[in-house]
Amino acid sequence: MKALVTGGAGFIGSHLVDSLVEKGMDVVVVDDLSMGKVSNINNIDIVTLYIQDVRNQTFMQSLLQRERFDYIYFLAAVASVADSIEHPNETHSINHNAVLDTLEFIRAINLPLKQFLFTSSAAVYGNLPELPKKEDSRVDPLSPYAIDKYATERYVLAYGQLYNLPTVCVRFFNVYGPGQNPSSPYSGVLSILTDCLKNNRIFTLYGDGSQTRDFIYIEDVIQALLLITEKHVKNQVLNIANGLELSLSQIIETYENIVGDKLTINNETVRSGDVKRSVASIGQLISLGYSTHWPLKRGLAQYWKGEQ
Ligand code: UD2
Incomplete structure (x- = not known):
């Protein structure tokens, strides 16, 4: 199988x-390495990197034509909301x-894909009050990043339905x-907190720490993605999260206890556009x-151990 x-x-x-290699x-x-790094890929000796x-x-077209992939996971993106606000057209x-160009070419050459998985974001939900966010909850995409993610989800699903492609989206x-x-x-x-704890840097806390988030460890994200592939899920949007709401203060306290150290915190006002x-x-x-x-x-604990 080729991915x-x-x-x-x-x-x-x-x-x-x-x-996937395993x-x-x-x-x-x-990957254009605009954000990624070759050293991130452990199995680089057996992976083909362009x-x-x-x-x-x-x-892209010559690659798709030549390789006849079974699975396509589309993760390449401008991943920062702030960058999307600076450069909306480039982000788009x-x-x-x-x-869309990739999907259109897949359609043109009739590629017999087993799955096309598009990675979207919780950003599509915006700042609406209803919780927990269900896949069919109202959306309110507030940034170019969120608007693109939502619009692309809709296209990905439409390609699935209109042209019978096995497509799926995750948030x-x-x-x-x-x-x-x-x-x-x-x-x-959490990457900033880790850096601050490791290198004794001051952590800037935006707001009072009562904002809540649903954090998921990368290994669980991979578990979810592999399940979606194994179960041939299609025509669906799925949240990828832990399902647990924790405040930033609770998270900081938990991390400090694991590390056995206290952060130095500099308080700042809430960041504009921050989700409560x-x-x-x-x-x-x-x-x-x-x-x-x-x-x-x-x-x-695992993240911290890996950083030592
Ligand atoms: C996440 C995504 C973003 C978008 C958004 C949609 C990440 C990295 N970002 O933003 O791309 O999908 O969700 O809602 O996953 N904070 C501090 N100090 C810092 C950094 C952050 O206090 O140095 C606060 C920040 O103001 C926020 C919370 O920590 O309240 C989480 O910030 P984040 O940037 O990790 O993630 P989020 O949920 O704002």
């Missing part, structure tokens, strides 16, 4: 690549057009774990046989 992972050198992509798949990665932009249709060309909540880059203020807060509360309903994932293997304490 293409776009964005396969990134944080989530590289973990997926390693797991499952015995032939894995091809397309350092290419997914918008390069000449390249990657997060939306490149996905990631807050993913954490090794390989996540802490370098920007908009990096995942977030938690997913994960009933759909559970019905596939998913269960959390990495509750927060275990995930954080």
Whole structure:
């Protein structure tokens, strides 16, 4: 079986690549290394890596024609909401057009795919009050990033229905774990917290810490993605989360206890556009046989251990 992972050198992509290789798949990665790193891929000796932009249709079309993939996991994206606000049109060309161009070519050559999986985000839900977020809850995409993710989801599902392609979309909540880059203020807060605890840096807390999030450890994300593939899920959108709402203060306290150290905190006002509360309903994932293997304490302990 052959799989293409776009964005396969990134944080989530590289973990997926390693797991697919372990499952015995032939894995091809397309990544322009704008955010990803070759060193993220543990099995680089048996993975084919093309350092290419997914918008390069000449390249993508010849690759799809030649390799006849069974599975395509589309993770390549501008992953930052802040970047999407700075560069909406550029974001759109990657997060939306490149996905559509790929789907359109798959349709044109009648590629007998087993699954096309598109990775979307909890950002589509915006700041609406209803909780937990169900896949059919109202959406309110507030940034170019969220708008592109939602629009692309709809296209991906429409291609599934109109042209009989096995397509599926997932919405990631807050993913954490090794390989996540802490370098920007908009990096995942757990990668920033890890960096602060490790290097004795001051942590900037935006707001009073009462904002809530649904954190999921990378290993559980991979478990969910592999289940979605194994169960041939199609025509569906699925939340990928832990299903547990925790405040940032609770998370910080748990992490400090694991590490046995206290953070130095600098308080700042709430970041503009920050979501106040977030938690997913994960009933759909559970019905596939998913269960959390990495509750927060275990995930954080493992993450911290890997950083030593
Ligand atoms: C996540 C996604 C984002 C988008 C959004 C949709 C990540 C990294 N980001 O943003 O792409 O999908 O969900 O709702 O997964 N914080 C601090 N100090 C810091 C950094 C963050 O206090 O140095 C706070 C931040 O203001 C927020 C919380 O920590 O309240 C989580 O921040 P985040 O950037 O990790 O994730 P989030 O949920 O804002």
